[in-house]
Amino acid sequence: MPQKKKTKKEINEAIQDWLDSYSSSKKATIKDVAQIAGVSKNTISRIINNSPLVKDETRLVVKTIIEKIGYQPDPQARGLAFRHSFLIGMLYGNPNPHFVLNLQQGILDGLDDTDYELVVRPCYRSNPNYLSDIQAFVERMKLAGVILTPSLAEDEALAKMLRKAGCKYIRISPAELDEEKNIIVTNDRIGASEAADYLSSLGHTQIACILGRSDFLSSKERLEGFRESLRANKIHLPTEYLVKGDFTFESGTSATQELLALPTPPTAIFASNDEMAAGALHAIRLAGLRVPEDLSVVGYDDFHIAVTVWPRLTTLRSPIHDTGKLAVQKLLSENPSNQSAFPDIPSPTLVVRESTSPPTP
Amino acid sequence: MPQKKKTKKEINEAIQDWLDSYSSSKKATIKDVAQIAGVSKNTISRIINNSPLVKDETRLVVKTIIEKIGYQPDPQARGLAFRHSFLIGMLYGNPNPHFVLNLQQGILDGLDDTDYELVVRPCYRSNPNYLSDIQAFVERMKLAGVILTPSLAEDEALAKMLRKAGCKYIRISPAELDEEKNIIVTNDRIGASEAADYLSSLGHTQIACILGRSDFLSSKERLEGFRESLRANKIHLPTEYLVKGDFTFESGTSATQELLALPTPPTAIFASNDEMAAGALHAIRLAGLRVPEDLSVVGYDDFHIAVTVWPRLTTLRSPIHDTGKLAVQKLLSENPSNQSAFPDIPSPTLVVRESTSPPTP
DNA sequence: CTGAAAGCGCTTACAG
DNA sequence: CTGAAAGCGCTTACAG
Numbered sequence: 001m002p003q004k005k006k007t008k009k010e011i012n013e014a015i016q017d018w019l020d021s022y023s024s025s026k027k028a029t030i031k032d033v034a035q036i037a038g039v040s041k042n043t044i045s046r047i048i049n050n051s052p053l054v055k056d057e058t059r060l061v062v063k064t065i066i067e068k069i070g071y072q073p074d075p076q077a078r079g080l081a082f083r084h085s086f087l088i089g090m091l092y093g094n095p096n097p098h099f100v101l102n103l104q105q106g107i108l109d110g111l112d113d114t115d116y117e118l119v120v121r122p123c124y125r126s127n128p129n130y131l132s133d134i135q136a137f138v139e140r141m142k143l144a145g146v147i148l149t150p151s152l153a154e155d156e157a158l159a160k161m162l163r164k165a166g167c168k169y170i171r172i173s174p175a176e177l178d179e180e181k182n183i184i185v186t187n188d189r190i191g192a193s194e195a196a197d198y199l200s201s202l203g204h205t206q207i208a209c210i211l212g213r214s215d216f217l218s219s220k221e222r223l224e225g226f227r228e229s230l231r232a233n234k235i236h237l238p239t240e241y242l243v244k245g246d247f248t249f250e251s252g253t254s255a256t257q258e259l260l261a262l263p264t265p266p267t268a269i270f271a272s273n274d275e276m277a278a279g280a281l282h283a284i285r286l287a288g289l290r291v292p293e294d295l296s297v298v299g300y301d302d303f304h305i306a307v308t309v310w311p312r313l314t315t316l317r318s319p320i321h322d323t324g325k326l327a328v329q330k331l332l333s334e335n336p337s338n339q340s341a342f343p344d345i346p347s348p349t350l351v352v353r354e355s356t357s358p359p360t361p
Numbered sequence: 362m363p364q365k366k367k368t369k370k371e372i373n374e375a376i377q378d379w380l381d382s383y384s385s386s387k388k389a390t391i392k393d394v395a396q397i398a399g400v401s402k403n404t405i406s407r408i409i410n411n412s413p414l415v416k417d418e419t420r421l422v423v424k425t426i427i428e429k430i431g432y433q434p435d436p437q438a439r440g441l442a443f444r445h446s447f448l449i450g451m452l453y454g455n456p457n458p459h460f461v462l463n464l465q466q467g468i469l470d471g472l473d474d475t476d477y478e479l480v481v482r483p484c485y486r487s488n489p490n491y492l493s494d495i496q497a498f499v500e501r502m503k504l505a506g507v508i509l510t511p512s513l514a515e516d517e518a519l520a521k522m523l524r525k526a527g528c529k530y531i532r533i534s535p536a537e538l539d540e541e542k543n544i545i546v547t548n549d550r551i552g553a554s555e556a557a558d559y560l561s562s563l564g565h566t567q568i569a570c571i572l573g574r575s576d577f578l579s580s581k582e583r584l585e586g587f588r589e590s591l592r593a594n595k596i597h598l599p600t601e602y603l604v605k606g607d608f609t610f611e612s613g614t615s616a617t618q619e620l621l622a623l624p625t626p627p628t629a630i631f632a633s634n635d636e637m638a639a640g641a642l643h644a645i646r647l648a649g650l651r652v653p654e655d656l657s658v659v660g661y662d663d664f665h666i667a668v669t670v671w672p673r674l675t676t677l678r679s680p681i682h683d684t685g686k687l688a689v690q691k692l693l694s695e696n697p698s699n700q701s702a703f704p705d706i707p708s709p710t711l712v713v714r715e716s717t718s719p720p721t722p
Numbered sequence: 723c724t725g726a727a728a729g730c731g732c733t734t735a736c737a738g
Numbered sequence: 739c740t741g742a743a744a745g746c747g748c749t750t751a752c753a754g
Contacts, residue, residue, distance in 0.1 A: 027500060029730095029731055029732085030731060030732060031731080031732095039740075039741085040740065040741045040742075041731090041732080041733090041741085042733085042734090042740065042741055042742085043739090043740060043741080044732095045732070045733055045734090046733095046739095046740090048732090048733095049733085053739060053740085054739070054740085055739060055740090058739085058740090070497075072497065072500065072501040073731085073732075074441070074501075074503070074730090074731050074732065075501065075502065075732095076437045076440045076441045076446055076503065076730090076731080076732085077441055077730070077731035077732035077733090077746090078731080078732055078733075079437045079732085079746090080435070080437045080438055080441055080730090080731080080732070080733090080745095080746045080747065080748085081731080081732045081733040081734075081745080081746055082732085082733070082746085083746070085437055087480070097458040097459050097461075097462040097463075097665075098458050100458075100462060101458040101461060101462060102458075104481065105483065108481070108482070108483060117480050117482075117502065118480060118481060119448070119478050119479060119480050119481075120465065120469070120479060120480075120481055121469070121478075122466065122469060136431075136433065139388060139433065140433040140435075140436065141436065141478065142435070142437065249668070249669050275669075278669050279669075282669075282671060285671065304458075304666075305665075305666070305669055307610070308610050308636075308639050308640075308643075308666055308669070308670065309669065309670070310643060310646065390746095390747055390748085391747060391748060392747080392748095400724075400725085401724065401725045401726075402725085402747090402748080402749090403724065403725055403726085403749085403750090404723090404724060404725080405748095406748070406749060406750090407723095407724090407749095409748090409749095410749085414723060414724085415723070415724085416723060416724090419723085419724090434747085434748075435746090435747050435748065436748095437746090437747080437748085438730090438746070438747035438748035438749090439747080439748055439749075440730090440748090441729095441730045441731065441732085441746090441747080441748070441749090442729080442730055442747080442748045442749040442750075443730085443748085443749070444730070444749095723754105724753105724754085725752105725753090725754085726752095726753090727750105727751100727752090728749105728750085728751095728752105729748105729749085729750085729751105730747105730748085730749085730750100731746105732745105732746085733744105733745085733746085734743105734744085734745085734746100735743100735744090735745105736741105736742095736743090736744105737740105737741090737742090738739105738740085738741085
């Protein structure tokens with residue numbers, strides 16, 4: 001189309017013309033930008049996609065035009081041409097709203113200033129069509145990638161299906177169950193061992209642990225970290241001090257009641273999450289005992305509940321938000337295996353509040 | 362293309378051929394379906410879009426083919442042709458994860474078996490580019506519609522912008538601030554008046570109210586409902602019994618401390634949400650008083666916190682999940698003004714637990 | 723009730 | 739460094 005290069009003045013006039021005639025009614029397309037700039041659509045496309053094969057001057061002129069007429073490339077059209085969408089998916093099954101929303105926020109923050117948007121989808125492993133539903137979803141939407149939260153992230157069959165479907169994914173998991181480029185490890189084991197280290201540093205030697213749901217790897221990892229710490233601190237762990245829970249408040253209550261009924265009850269309890277720690281507090285109060293005077297309690301997660309119970313919980317805070325953000329960066333990176341570009345997520349940090357103290361002699 | 366109608370046998374062979382050659386590698390397109398069926402793409406398109414202009418027999422044959430080869434229409438291609446995407450947006454600013462996730466779940470359930478998916482986006486009114494950011498988002502994504510949660514839903518400027526941009530929207534709000542077709546009203550006023558009715562039915566006559574954030578309409582509506590009930594029950598409401606809060610635990614605590622310092626403290630407190638009610642419990646415990654013996658407390662929302670505090674909260678439960686689901690149905694309906702098709706959302710229900718009792722004489 | 727052609731707004735070889 | 743043409747997978751008038 002362009003017989004000769006347009007002058008700056010001609011371009012400004014073209015912009016003005018466009019603004020006068022269209023603006024309010026119709027959105028600008030790549031064609032509009034091309035015509036105003038006096039170049040082909042190819043060139044505009046190259047600029048949108050940061051191709052180096054464009055003269056700097058041309059790039060500058062075009063960018064100004066784009067800015068002025070408020071052109072936004074159509075993600076659907078780009079997606080159609082690219083054979084994938086500009087959507088990434090968050091697949092979640094985790095029942096805790098704080099976890100899900102924190103992660104979601106981190107993902108959204110990671111998506112800021114990218115061309116991608118987030119579509120969310122709860123998934124239930126118990127659903128008989130679980131795998132094929134997700135596959136249909138991923139293929140229909142031509143997702144650029146998906147982020148898997150615990151405990152979906154721990155499902156090897158899911159990961160395998162995604163690989164076969166050619167869909168990139170990031171698993172967020174407490175254990176290293178995939179290649180570096182496909183996973184972000186959350187260090188639950190380290191967090192739990194810190195919890196136990198802290199209790200032992202306070203002088204406790206009778207420390208019990210309330211386990212989480214057995215179908216969550218985090219339960220296993222937290223227990224492992226707890227065990228490692230006790231071993232390192234030469235603290236004996238009677239099997240009665242390990243009691244089952246399922247991450248709910250109620251299970252924390254009943255588990256604690258079991259512990260209190262023991263011939264030698266513990267002087268400290270590490271609950272695998274805050275929810276159960278709150279339940280523990282409840283059981284202890286019902287038993288007429290005081291926290292932390294009679295019994296110290298440590299939770300895990302530092303979710304909101306940790307500060308709304310009394311006493312407020314000593315607990316471990318995971319960088320969930322940052323995990324989500326990192327997951328996006330890794331997912332959208334061309335070189336996700338590059339270790340140095342993606343540092344490990346920091347370990348959980350201990351937050352000390354009023355639910356712990358040295359044991360009363 | 363089709364010289365003469367294909368026989369059933371020919372079609373079955375065509376299906377088999379397709380499955381043999383493609384299946385694993387490439388996804389089926391409308392062209393594949395058309396070729397196998399021996400009809401034009403137009404016909405397939407009509408069937409996808411439920412056009413009545415297709416012979417029943419043709420429709421049946423094509424549907425079987427679609428089923429067998431697992432064809433899924435490409436939402437991006439459809440979107441491009443339709444000039445809108447098959448995405449709806451949830452715009453949220455509400456800081457409570459339980460509310461957001463409940464609503465999100467309701468919306469997702471409403472989206473089941475439709476052609477649409479959900480993309481989520483947190484919005485902060487405090488952001489100076491708040492409006493233009495949303496506008497850019499909505500236009501770029503060519504959203505089929507958006508759902509607005511409190512307190513975004515209360516922003517008239519937002520609604521106006523969306524109307525101008527030609528983007529359908531549903532506001533979820535405690536007050537009727539838009540045309541029937543654009544809003545779902547949550548009846549907070551009724552809920553609050555039930556709370557007060559209940560306290561008065563227990564015999565309380567000294568009832569205080571902790572207000573919520575003044576930039577949320579729900580605060581105003583809940584207060585209004587509270588007032589109406591007291592008036593109806595001929596209970597005097599001293600101005601000191603109305604104290605400010607901001608929906609947080611801490612504000613519930615300090616508001617309650619104000620109330621307890623009064624020459625004549627109330628015998629019952631209605632907090633505008635559970636969070637503040639939990640804070641009230643905390644303040645009361647710190648003051649050495651007991652709930653409900655010395656003071657009854659009622660919350661609002663029935664979020665998880667209501668059952669993790671002690672005593673558990675008497676509170677009001679809103680049908681948030683159903684609200685989200687209804688919002689989708691209204692948004693996607695061709696005739697959203699049809700009152701009868703979209704019944705009002707039921708009023709909140711009172712959930713009685715251990716935080717309330719008759720006043721001790 | 724059905725089909726051929728053009729178009730939605732992009733990108734991708736290919737050619738220069 | 740730049741452009742003309744074809745194509746991504748659909749739908750929409752239009753014609754029959």
